[in-house]
Amino acid sequence: MVGPEQPLLPGEEVPGPEFERKAEEIIGQYPASRRSASLPLLHLWQEEFGFLSERAVEWISTKLGLKPIHILELVTFYPMLHVRPSGRINFKVCRTLSCALAGSHELFAQIRARCGATVSAGHGICVSPDGSYSVEFVECLAACGSAPAMMVDEEEFERATIDTVERILAESGEKEASQGA
Ligand code: FES
Numbered sequence: 001m002v003g004p005e006q007p008l009l010p011g012e013e014v015p016g017p018e019f020e021r022k023a024e025e026i027i028g029q030y031p032a033s034r035r036s037a038s039l040p041l042l043h044l045w046q047e048e049f050g051f052l053s054e055r056a057v058e059w060i061s062t063k064l065g066l067k068p069i070h071i072l073e074l075v076t077f078y079p080m081l082h083v084r085p086s087g088r089i090n091f092k093v094c095r096t097l098s099c100a101l102a103g104s105h106e107l108f109a110q111i112r113a114r115c116g117a118t119v120s121a122g123h124g125i126c127v128s129p130d131g132s133y134s135v136e137f138v139e140c141l142a143a144c145g146s147a148p149a150m151m152v153d154e155e156e157f158e159r160a161t162i163d164t165v166e167r168i169l170a171e172s173g174e175k176e177a178s179q180g181a
Contacts, residue, residue, distance in 0.1 A: 008075070008083050011053025019048055023063060034064045038074055042081055051082040080138070084121030087134030089172055091115075091165065092151040096140040102147035102159075104137075110162045111135045114169075 015023070023041055030036040038060065045056045052075050061068040075081050093099070093108045111117065115133035117126040125136035143149035146158030157164050 008052065008054045008057065008072075011049075011055035013045075013049045013053060013055050015045075015048070015059065019044070027063070035066060035070070037064060038066070038071060039078075042071070042074060046082060051085045053083075079123040079136075082121065082123070082125060084125070084127065085131065086121070086125060086136070087115075087117070087127050088132050089115075089134075089152060089168070090125075091133070091135040092138045092141075093135065093160075094139070094141045094143075094147070094149045095137040096144070098144035099140075099148040104148035104150075107148055107150070107160060107162065107165075108135060108137060111165055114162065114165060 022044055026040045026044065027034055027037045029040075041060045041063065042052060042056070045060065046052055049056070057068050057071045057075060060066075061071045064071075075083060091111050093104050093111065095104055095108075112126055112135055115135065116128045117133050117135050119127045119129055121127045121134070123136070125134055127134040138151070141149040141151060141156060143156060143158045148160050150157045150160040150164070152168055157168075
């Protein structure tokens with residue numbers, strides 16, 4: 001659970017017409033109970049804006065005709081819902097059994113130290129003070145035979161080590177350098 005030291009950020013996000021359209025489409029999939037659209041709408045918001053703010057809770061609860069607490073309790077319960085922006089590069093490390101046995105907790109600690117991800121952003125996600133990097137645990141990534149598994153954006157890395165992390169960081173640095181050139 002997100003502790004009281006992690007209140008939601010106010011947020012200035014303004015959903016545009018395309019977002020509204022997608023939201024209505026999702027709600028339309030649950031004719032028997034608009035409330036069932038709560039989690040899909042939270043995921044939609046997080047995909048669009050990166051994290052869930054006070055504004056997200058207000059907007060979604062109004063949209064579904066619910067009290068804000070009904071949405072807030074989901075945000076504070078599910079670890080995959082972020083109450084703070086994650087880093088520009090976000091490492092998702094599997095903590096389920098096979099990966100835990102193969103050293104994923106050690107890998108998590110190494111990434112945290114390497115990236116200076118020392119600021120807690122709720123639900124166990126740790127972010128570097130400049131917001132560049134973050135690391136969080138996730139559940140099974142369906143690569144148990146090649147543990148430990150890790151994801152960065154949509155890319156999955158199997159038998160991940162701190163060397164994998166170094167390579168990702170180097171490649172992202174090269175990419176930025178070439179874009180700035
Ligand atoms: S236990 Fe980590 S991928 Fe399945």
